[in-house]
Amino acid sequence: MRLSRYFLPVLKENPAEAQIVSHRYMLRAGMIKQQAAGIYSWLPLGYRVLRRIEEIVHQEQIRAGHIPLLMPTLQPADLWRESGRYDDYGQEMLRIKDRQDRDMLYGPTNEEMITDIFRSHVNSYKDLPLTLYHIQWKFRDEMRPRFGVMRGREFLMKDGYNFDVDRDAALHAYNRHMVSYLRTYERMGLTAIPMRAASGPIGGDNTHEFLVLANTGESEVFYDDRVTGLKLGQREIDYDDRDQVAKVCEEFTTLYARTDETHDEAVFNQVPEAHRKVGRGIEVGQIFYFGTKYSEAMGAEVVTKEGTKVPVEMGSHGIGVSRLLGAIIEASHDDKGIIWPEGVTPFPVGIVNLKQGDAAADAACAGLEKALLARGLEPLYDDRDERAGAKFATMDLIGLPWRITVGPRGLEKGVVELTSRRSGTSEEMSPEAAVDRITQIYAAHK
Template structure:
């Protein structure tokens, strides 16, 4: 994309309504614009980031055998009455009626709908397990939407649901999903720590939130500092082997880590004092086992081994795709702007033409651009060099390929790595090889 033609409305001034870094930078870098309280339009660069995150989430769900569906955003109130949640959910649910006075709602979550869809298709325990997921927009009418996409009313989310014949199968599905989540966050370039989380009125002990440690996080967390050195994915894990998954799960959950709702003072006292850490975290994912809560309440069963009705054991698994954009920025920025991890950046590199109209400079820039027009942003604007440098840092491209008249005559490019500030003087071929091979 040529920046002179791009819809990339950057801002020089810090927006007064933005209270945290991710909100300020997303507005300033032209990723989003607010259209109503807690509701945002995603502009081209922001949408590219959103799609990159969704692609990685999707690939890791597919890798564990999950199957993608797409459910509607509008749901029937009758489905929620079957589970008993329609009246209990609260004012966060947006309720509406159609022209025939049928009661509908804008889905805040999809347990009821997926359970109904499952029940209409699966009839025998032999068809289990099943893992279904979607990446879809949701709406919750937050009383105080704030912090940009971190706590908006409309949000983009991956939600998955597992159906198993028994508890042992459900635990295996849970552990497999935990593995997929850790692989996902590793590919996104962030460290999200799984912590024991509150299961609410359902009870049980299979619930983990994945939190990116950051002072702006809304969740209080307590954890063993030894977690900061752990590499849970250092050894391969066979996703179909129960023993391998159990060993992996034990390794992940070996050290103390809990949200404030599940903080256990007795267990905390057993952590060596020098390793105790307290802080804040941004929740970016949640995995949750809830047994037969929905299958029983909605009357969804399959034929068991003895022919008797069997209510599938279920779990739900969410990743906040749009929230991750903000969380990644909170974990990766500086005073100059965004610092995108390579995997999610809207563009892999910015080409900075320091003297548009100079034939040699233009020729080198065009040569670079031709090699990666889909993944390079070419700053061909008739602006001062300082403006281009500032905008490139603000937008956070992993690489900057800087071309001026002096280097162009020699066929060289100055390459800057945004995350470290490292600079390299390279030939055009070597610069492209370094950027495209990163």
């Protein structure tokens, strides 16, 4: 993409309304525009990151054997009357009347609807296990929407629902979700720690939240700091292997890590003092096992192998897709702007032409662009007639992890400069070597 043809409305000034760094940088980098309180347009750069995050979530859910579908944003109130939540939900639910005066709502979550889909089509243990999920816009009419996309009203969420014949199978589904979430966050460059949570209005027995450590987090967190060193890495996971999956969960949930809601001072004090940490965290996902709460209320039953009818065992599992952009920026930035992890960056690399209009520099930049595109890596090429300082400031602000700088002086020596946004270090090399290096870096992020 050439910047001269793109729509990247960066702001020079800090917007007054933004209280936290992610909100500030998302506005300044031309990623979002507020359209109403807690409702945003995703401008081209923001949309690219959103899509990338969505893609990673899809890939890891599918890898875990979960099946994507898509439920609508609007739901009939009657479904929620069956579960009893229509009256319970309170003012965060956006209630709507259509032209026929029917009660509708903008879905804040989908337990009722997915249970309805299930009961309409499945009635035997033979069709289980089954986990269905979607990535769809939700609406929660927050009293005080704030912090940009971190606490918006219209937000994008992945929510998945498992259906299993018994508690053991449902707990395996729970574990499968935990592991798939760990991998999802790792691919985004995040350390998200599963912490035992209190059950909210959805109800639930077993439930963990995933928290990213950040000073601006809404929750106070208490943890053994060795938990931040745990990594899934490249290990192979067989999601059908109950023992393997359970062992991974054990590994990631044994060290103390809790939010203020479930914190237990006495247990915490058993953590060696050198490892005992208190901080703040941003919630980026949650998994729930709630058993038969909805299936009983809504009559979603299956016939077991033994021929008896039982309400199906369920759980629901969510990832805050749009909120993740804010969380990633909170966790990865400096005073010049965003620093995107390679897994989610809107463009893998930026090209800065130091002397637009110089035949050699223009040709070298076009050559780099072409070579990168041929490897499936679309660069953002700043081909504007601007001074170098302004180009660097834009690249630093929007946070592409790698930058190739091209100028007449380097080209005389046959070199360009490859710079890491994170470390700030630069290295001179031939254009071909720069393309090879970028290709290698992103090979792990397909």
